[in-house]
Amino acid sequence: xxxxxxxxxxxxxxxxxxAILCIGVKAVFHACGAKDDGTFMNCHNAENAAAVLGxxxxxxxxxxLFIRKxxxxxxxxxxxxxxxxxxxxxPNNVIHLxxxxxxxxxxxxxxxxxxxxxxxxxxxxxxxxxxxxxxxxEGEK
Amino acid sequence: xxSLPLKNLSGKPVRTAVLIIIAALLSFTMLAGxxxxxxxxxxxxxxxxxxxxxxxxxxxxxxxKSNLENIVLxxxxxxxxxxxSRAEKVHTVEGIGRISDQFFLASTKSDCCSIxxxxxxxxxxxxxxxxxxxxxxxxxxxxxxxxxVGNDLNAFVGDTMYFYGIECNVAAKLDKTGTSYDTTVFTNxxxxxxLLKACIESGINKFESLDPDNSxxxxxxxxxSEHTAEEIVNDINLHVKKVRAIQTxxxxxxxxxxxxxxxxxxxxxxxxxxxxxxxILLLVFTMSVNERKKEFAVLRVIGASRSRLAxxxxxxxxxxxxxxSLIGAAAGLLVIIPFSGAIEEKLxxxxxxxxTGTAAVYALAAVLLSAVICAGAAAVSAFRMSxxxxxxILRGDN
Numbered sequence: 001x002x003x004x005x006x007x008x009x010x011x012x013x014x015x016x017x018x019a020i021l022c023i024g025v026k027a028v029f030h031a032c033g034a035k036d037d038g039t040f041m042n043c044h045n046a047e048n049a050a051a052v053l054g055x056x057x058x059x060x061x062x063x064x065l066f067i068r069k070x071x072x073x074x075x076x077x078x079x080x081x082x083x084x085x086x087x088x089x090x091p092n093n094v095i096h097l098x099x100x101x102x103x104x105x106x107x108x109x110x111x112x113x114x115x116x117x118x119x120x121x122x123x124x125x126x127x128x129x130x131x132x133x134x135x136x137x138e139g140e141k
Numbered sequence: 142x143x144s145l146p147l148k149n150l151s152g153k154p155v156r157t158a159v160l161i162i163i164a165a166l167l168s169f170t171m172l173a174g175x176x177x178x179x180x181x182x183x184x185x186x187x188x189x190x191x192x193x194x195x196x197x198x199x200x201x202x203x204x205x206k207s208n209l210e211n212i213v214l215x216x217x218x219x220x221x222x223x224x225x226s227r228a229e230k231v232h233t234v235e236g237i238g239r240i241s242d243q244f245f246l247a248s249t250k251s252d253c254c255s256i257x258x259x260x261x262x263x264x265x266x267x268x269x270x271x272x273x274x275x276x277x278x279x280x281x282x283x284x285x286x287x288x289x290v291g292n293d294l295n296a297f298v299g300d301t302m303y304f305y306g307i308e309c310n311v312a313a314k315l316d317k318t319g320t321s322y323d324t325t326v327f328t329n330x331x332x333x334x335x336l337l338k339a340c341i342e343s344g345i346n347k348f349e350s351l352d353p354d355n356s357x358x359x360x361x362x363x364x365x366s367e368h369t370a371e372e373i374v375n376d377i378n379l380h381v382k383k384v385r386a387i388q389t390x391x392x393x394x395x396x397x398x399x400x401x402x403x404x405x406x407x408x409x410x411x412x413x414x415x416x417x418x419x420x421i422l423l424l425v426f427t428m429s430v431n432e433r434k435k436e437f438a439v440l441r442v443i444g445a446s447r448s449r450l451a452x453x454x455x456x457x458x459x460x461x462x463x464x465x466s467l468i469g470a471a472a473g474l475l476v477i478i479p480f481s482g483a484i485e486e487k488l489x490x491x492x493x494x495x496x497t498g499t500a501a502v503y504a505l506a507a508v509l510l511s512a513v514i515c516a517g518a519a520a521v522s523a524f525r526m527s528x529x530x531x532x533x534i535l536r537g538d539n
Contacts, residue, residue: 096295097295098295099295099296100293100294100295100324101292101294101295101323101324101482102323102324102482102486106293106482107482107483108480108483111479111480111483115475115479
């Protein structure tokens with residue numbers, strides 16, 4: 001079975017969003033830096049968790065795109081969506097961030113992770129819809 | 142025929158994408174520029190409200206070390222003190238309507254983060270700047286070791302905070318102001334003096350010679366109806382030694398000037414993008430109609446009226462304009478609202494984003510305006526196209 005254009009587009013978008021979250025949270029919209037004594041604050045754990053979830057989204061998206069079995073594709077895409085939503089709620093809800101909302105973890109990392117997580121989840125849902133529609137189209141043929 | 146505009150758009154994906162991107166850019170710059178300028182103006186207005194008094198009297202050393210504005214306007218932590226004999230002289234100056242003392246103390250590193258917070262102690266009996274703000278935010282009178290936290294502090298009513306080893310209860314959380322007060326902790330004078338004693342005992346700061354019961358940091362004054370702030374400032378600066386009276390409007394004049402500069406720059410930037418966008422849209426629609434003259438001539442031959450042809454061009458413009466404007470507005474909201482904290486840090490100016498309803502109105506206005514601009518740019522081409530001579534076009538003479 002060949003992927004439709006929209007399925008390919010949604011699958012590639014899922015991988016890109018996962019990569020942006022995984023690499024971006026460590027390199028661009030990272031949390032607060034180390035303290036004077038070299039130790040990290042709690043927000044560093046949120047940063048690591050978001051990076052791991054971004055990596056998971058990337059791997060699951062690649063599975064969704066290249067695996068043939070439709071049931072597995074839908075399941076992996078659903079897991080990607082769940083990972084995106086989990087990434088969005090991690091900063092400050094699951095793992096507490098720093099004291100001041102003017103600090104980098106609140107001002108930069110949190111909104112960026114929430115946006116990436118929600119976009120990742122939305123794209124995964126589009127992927128699932130696209131796969132389901134292609135199945136029903138094939139059924140009609 | 143009804144679906145022709147949509148089929149035309151999907152048949153030319155590159156042209157459609159270019160039109161959508163331009164519309165998105167127009168909508169984005171309009172919304173983002175508008176939100177930034179509005180947020181800066183709201184921040185400045187909020188700062189004026191929060192300063193709350195016309196005159197601020199501080200020890201002279203506070204002004205020479207230039208840390209006063211940093212503490213009051215930029216949110217830096219710091220402390221300065223004057224003994225009560227100087228403060229009492231200020232209290233006796235003629236023409237004072239309302240007067241209240243404040244006590245500044247910088248906390249050490251908190252248990253969860255590496256940045257200390259500024260603690261401001263006020264006298265609840267005389268205070269006229271912070272108490273109304275606390276009441277508006279739903280807070281009541283503060284007891285011993287009760288604190289009120291600024292909106293940007295990650296602490297909530299009922300939480301416990303530790304300053305110099307003393308446990309304090311969060312009694313209220315203040316409304317957002319977009320200023321440095323959002324990261325400040327407020328408490329009554331009694332509590333802040335206990336904290337200062339604990340600070341002195343811990344030996345963290347060099348305040349050994351300081352008597353907390355006989356000191357204050359700053360005196361806030363409002364003149365009575367018969368005197369002006371300028372008169373009182375001059376009187377204090379002339380007759381009370383080792384203190385400096387400052388009109389608060391002078392303190393924020395630097396921010397006000399900076400805001401004017403940013404507003405002007407943003408306005409010019411938005412105007413430049415819109416002018417450029419309008420020129421590109423006119424070019425794209427003109428070129429598009431020129432290369433499609435034969436297509437429109439054939440449609441005329443099979444019975445489409447001139448107004449119907451113009452309608453096709455207008456519908457195409459409206460669809461691309463609306464789609465692009467919505468994308469641009471969504472991007473504008475996603476950049477400005479969630480990242481307002483980062484923008485405030487970068488600009489180092491008070492920044493108070495408008496409430497959701499106002500932001501939605503701004504977004505709607507940006508969408509409508511850029512969609513109308515797209516339609517307006519297309520209208521010129523639609524008008525020219527509706528006047529084409531079908532016979533000449535089909536003969537290939539034009």
